[in-house]
Amino acid sequence: MSLLNVDAALQILLEQARAAEGLETVTVALADAENRVLAEPLLAQFAMPPWANSSMDGYAVRSSEVRAGHALPVSQKIFAGHSPEPLAQGTCARIFTGAPLPEGADAVEMQENTAELGDGTVRFSQVVPKDKFVRPKGQEAMPGDEILPAGIRLGPIELAMAASLGCASVTVRRQLRVAVVSTGDELVEPGQPLALGQIYNSNRTLLMQCLKRLNCSVVDMGILPDDAQLTRERLAAMRDVDLLISSGGVSVGEADYLGQVIREEGELDFWKLALKPGKPFTLGRYQGVPVIGLPGNPTSSLVTFLLLARPYILTRMGVAEPLAQSFTVPVNFAITTAGVRREFIRVALVEGRAEKMGHQCSGILRNATQAHGLLELPEHSTCAVGDSLRFWPFSSLLN
Amino acid sequence: MSLLNVDAALQILLEQARAAEGLETVTVALADAENRVLAEPLLAQFAMPPWANSSMDGYAVRSSEVRAGHALPVSQKIFAGHSPEPLAQGTCARIFTGAPLPEGADAVEMQENTAELGDGTVRFSQVVPKDKFVRPKGQEAMPGDEILPAGIRLGPIELAMAASLGCASVTVRRQLRVAVVSTGDELVEPGQPLALGQIYNSNRTLLMQCLKRLNCSVVDMGILPDDAQLTRERLAAMRDVDLLISSGGVSVGEADYLGQVIREEGELDFWKLALKPGKPFTLGRYQGVPVIGLPGNPTSSLVTFLLLARPYILTRMGVAEPLAQSFTVPVNFAITTAGVRREFIRVALVEGRAEKMGHQCSGILRNATQAHGLLELPEHSTCAVGDSLRFWPFSSLLN
Numbered sequence: 001m002s003l004l005n006v007d008a009a010l011q012i013l014l015e016q017a018r019a020a021e022g023l024e025t026v027t028v029a030l031a032d033a034e035n036r037v038l039a040e041p042l043l044a045q046f047a048m049p050p051w052a053n054s055s056m057d058g059y060a061v062r063s064s065e066v067r068a069g070h071a072l073p074v075s076q077k078i079f080a081g082h083s084p085e086p087l088a089q090g091t092c093a094r095i096f097t098g099a100p101l102p103e104g105a106d107a108v109e110m111q112e113n114t115a116e117l118g119d120g121t122v123r124f125s126q127v128v129p130k131d132k133f134v135r136p137k138g139q140e141a142m143p144g145d146e147i148l149p150a151g152i153r154l155g156p157i158e159l160a161m162a163a164s165l166g167c168a169s170v171t172v173r174r175q176l177r178v179a180v181v182s183t184g185d186e187l188v189e190p191g192q193p194l195a196l197g198q199i200y201n202s203n204r205t206l207l208m209q210c211l212k213r214l215n216c217s218v219v220d221m222g223i224l225p226d227d228a229q230l231t232r233e234r235l236a237a238m239r240d241v242d243l244l245i246s247s248g249g250v251s252v253g254e255a256d257y258l259g260q261v262i263r264e265e266g267e268l269d270f271w272k273l274a275l276k277p278g279k280p281f282t283l284g285r286y287q288g289v290p291v292i293g294l295p296g297n298p299t300s301s302l303v304t305f306l307l308l309a310r311p312y313i314l315t316r317m318g319v320a321e322p323l324a325q326s327f328t329v330p331v332n333f334a335i336t337t338a339g340v341r342r343e344f345i346r347v348a349l350v351e352g353r354a355e356k357m358g359h360q361c362s363g364i365l366r367n368a369t370q371a372h373g374l375l376e377l378p379e380h381s382t383c384a385v386g387d388s389l390r391f392w393p394f395s396s397l398l399n
Numbered sequence: 400m401s402l403l404n405v406d407a408a409l410q411i412l413l414e415q416a417r418a419a420e421g422l423e424t425v426t427v428a429l430a431d432a433e434n435r436v437l438a439e440p441l442l443a444q445f446a447m448p449p450w451a452n453s454s455m456d457g458y459a460v461r462s463s464e465v466r467a468g469h470a471l472p473v474s475q476k477i478f479a480g481h482s483p484e485p486l487a488q489g490t491c492a493r494i495f496t497g498a499p500l501p502e503g504a505d506a507v508e509m510q511e512n513t514a515e516l517g518d519g520t521v522r523f524s525q526v527v528p529k530d531k532f533v534r535p536k537g538q539e540a541m542p543g544d545e546i547l548p549a550g551i552r553l554g555p556i557e558l559a560m561a562a563s564l565g566c567a568s569v570t571v572r573r574q575l576r577v578a579v580v581s582t583g584d585e586l587v588e589p590g591q592p593l594a595l596g597q598i599y600n601s602n603r604t605l606l607m608q609c610l611k612r613l614n615c616s617v618v619d620m621g622i623l624p625d626d627a628q629l630t631r632e633r634l635a636a637m638r639d640v641d642l643l644i645s646s647g648g649v650s651v652g653e654a655d656y657l658g659q660v661i662r663e664e665g666e667l668d669f670w671k672l673a674l675k676p677g678k679p680f681t682l683g684r685y686q687g688v689p690v691i692g693l694p695g696n697p698t699s700s701l702v703t704f705l706l707l708a709r710p711y712i713l714t715r716m717g718v719a720e721p722l723a724q725s726f727t728v729p730v731n732f733a734i735t736t737a738g739v740r741r742e743f744i745r746v747a748l749v750e751g752r753a754e755k756m757g758h759q760c761s762g763i764l765r766n767a768t769q770a771h772g773l774l775e776l777p778e779h780s781t782c783a784v785g786d787s788l789r790f791w792p793f794s795s796l797l798n
Contacts, residue, residue, distance in 0.1 A: 081585030168590025191567025
């Protein structure tokens with residue numbers, strides 16, 4: 001079986017995700033909408049700002065009436081949040097940042113360029129050009145403008161933007177419901193004693209936390225025993241799930257009970273990815289529910305989740321741009337033997353240069369905790385000190 | 400008053416944060432520890448892996464007993480999670496990935512390089528060097544190794560690492576309790592009708608969501624009215640708070656009731672930062688509680704929070720490295736006039752190059768929703784197309 005290119009694998013996954021039925025829309029309060037995916041574009045309902053206003057503490061004027069060295073009487077004081085009178089001819093108005101410009105005024109002079117003369121007038125030290133320190137009505141948006149497009153994830157900035165539009169709630173996609181299962185008789189949950197041959201299950205924690213970051217609703221199905229009948233019962237009891245993710249054990253191996261049970265009620269494709277770490281990857285369907293099978297080694301599971309499962313999940317969630325942000329950085333080490341698989345190397349950035357973190361064995365998660373992200377070394381490539389390669393920060397991949 | 404350099408401002412804030420009393424430690428279940436700050440180093444309690452194991456599905460052998468083209472009888476089958484018998488002389492053991500190596504074996508050959516002969520023996524196509532496909536005991540860690548240092552934030556990878564150490568719970572700092580208040584008679588909460596002169600409050604949403612991302616415990620104090628007595632009562636009612644963050648209104652202006660009330664019960668420093676957007680910034684103390692006053696304009700509030708308040712808060716939380724990750728990127732626009740303030744420009748990365756997003760007015764949040772982060776243009780500097788500048792991704796700043 002030849003190796004499947006990572007880009008081709010991603011394309012297949014994204015096509016399947018786009019072909020899946022879209023998630024229903026729900027309306028949620030703004031405070032509960034963090035990391036939700038906007039289902040409809042958010043339009044401005046009014047001009048922003050709704051009226052011309054001052055961007056400084058100072059004096060609102062008719063610019064044509066200001067002469068350098070001359071004073072104008074102050075006819076009113078306009079605080080932010082209060083409604084002004086029209087500006088009387090031949091006067092100025094004390095005005096504060098954010099306060100509406102009075103009718104008739106067309107500029108603001110900052111207080112530092114004026115002098116209060118103590119007789120209710122203010123002297124201007126220079127002429128004031130029209131529009132100075134004025135934020136015009138509609139500067140940010142006009143009614144009907146699309147402010148936020150459908151398909152974006154709502155982070156702090158987008159939610160603040162929605163608040164500034166006056167939205168107390170937003171229409172978003174419902175959460176994707178993802179069941180997580182680990183397989184392998186060798187796995188023990190943390191806190192339990194460990195017998196010879198057993199290891200602690202770290203993938204369950206990894207996947208559940210990554211899915212929480214994506215704001216999925218996670219169904220914890222625990223560790224499946226290496227037993228066909230028990231596996232059959234556990235899968236049959238699964239309800240209301242949009243996706244099943246497993247780690248470990250789905251293979252053509254003799255001890256693959258999960259793969260066997262899935263094939264009884266659906267289908268299963270085994271891929272050998274041109275990817276290091278992370279060669280074995282499974283895509284299937286159990287009773288109509290899509291199944292993604294990740295390899296069991298901790299970093300294989302991490303890399304395949306972040307590079308393949310994550311964009312698939314974001315696309316299912318309705319996100320228009322499911323790929324993480326990446327950067328080009330210089331590398332501080334050499335790799336002299338080209339591999340047939342694309343390699344994702346755990347690196348830290350030290351003064352902007354990628355440094356390889358320890359042993360890159362797929363069974364070792366420790367150096368991922370010391371790394372800042374993954375450096376992509378293309379298949380059939382080597383690299384020398386100073387070369388530039390693509391870097392995927394964990395802050396972006398785990399976002 | 401001269402402008403305060405951003406680095407100097409950050410140093411003052413970090414020093415104050417480091418001088419503050421450390422947060423108490425608490426023990427929380429691993430599943431609830433996301434984004435918590437580790438209070439004590441996490442050490443390996445046992446070797447990882449605890450025993451040599453196979454990194455392939457294949458056959459465990461004494462390497463000295465394998466000759467190319469010769470067969471060995473299969474004396475046992477070792478699944479992951481099961482405890483093997485010692486390897487009988489002159490035999491091999493069927494072994495699966497992750498299963499413990501039997502005593503006496505020193506290598507594994509992958510099944511693809513063997514042939515089952517149907518008589519209970521397996522032929523090896525080549526010699527097998529010692530240690531082949533063996534993950535030695537302690538490859539990842541030895542007992543007593545520091546696996547995770549104190550002062551890191553626990554993300555999905557760190558929590559998975561803790562799980563692999565067998566930790567069902569971790570000792571972390573308690574949450575920082577932060578009260579958020581907005582000031583200004585012009586502010587109205589989303590969902591309410593808007594009168595002339597009023598705008599919707601977006602900073603409350605922005606700050607609360609940013610603080611949630613930092614895993615702070617947020618106390619929502621809403622909008623303070625422009626009234627000294629009401630402000631006094633609201634602040635006096637504040638309980639069990641480690642930090643008060645305000646946006647808008649703390650200034651030397653006439654309508655600054657919050658500043659007045661804080662000074663009655665504490666102290667307040669006004670800074671004019673050499674920062675654009677975000678010049679006005681306040682640092683103070685009310686009845687012993689540190690106060691940070693951010694400017695009211697949406698992007699000024701955003702930039703000062705991310706660049707100054709966030710590292711202060713992370714340091715208070717016990718985080719050892721409170722600064723976000725930044726990158727150098729080429730810019731695709733020119734700025735020909737040098738400013739006296741350091742400018743943080745909202746940019747998107749288009750094919751790796753920074754593109755300026757629309758109107759950079761501090762009152763406009765809209766382009767921040769279209770931007771990927773902030774590009775740093777140092778004070779007294781210009782830039783030309785192709786120059787490289789520091790870029791702060793929102794994915795890192797809002798992490």
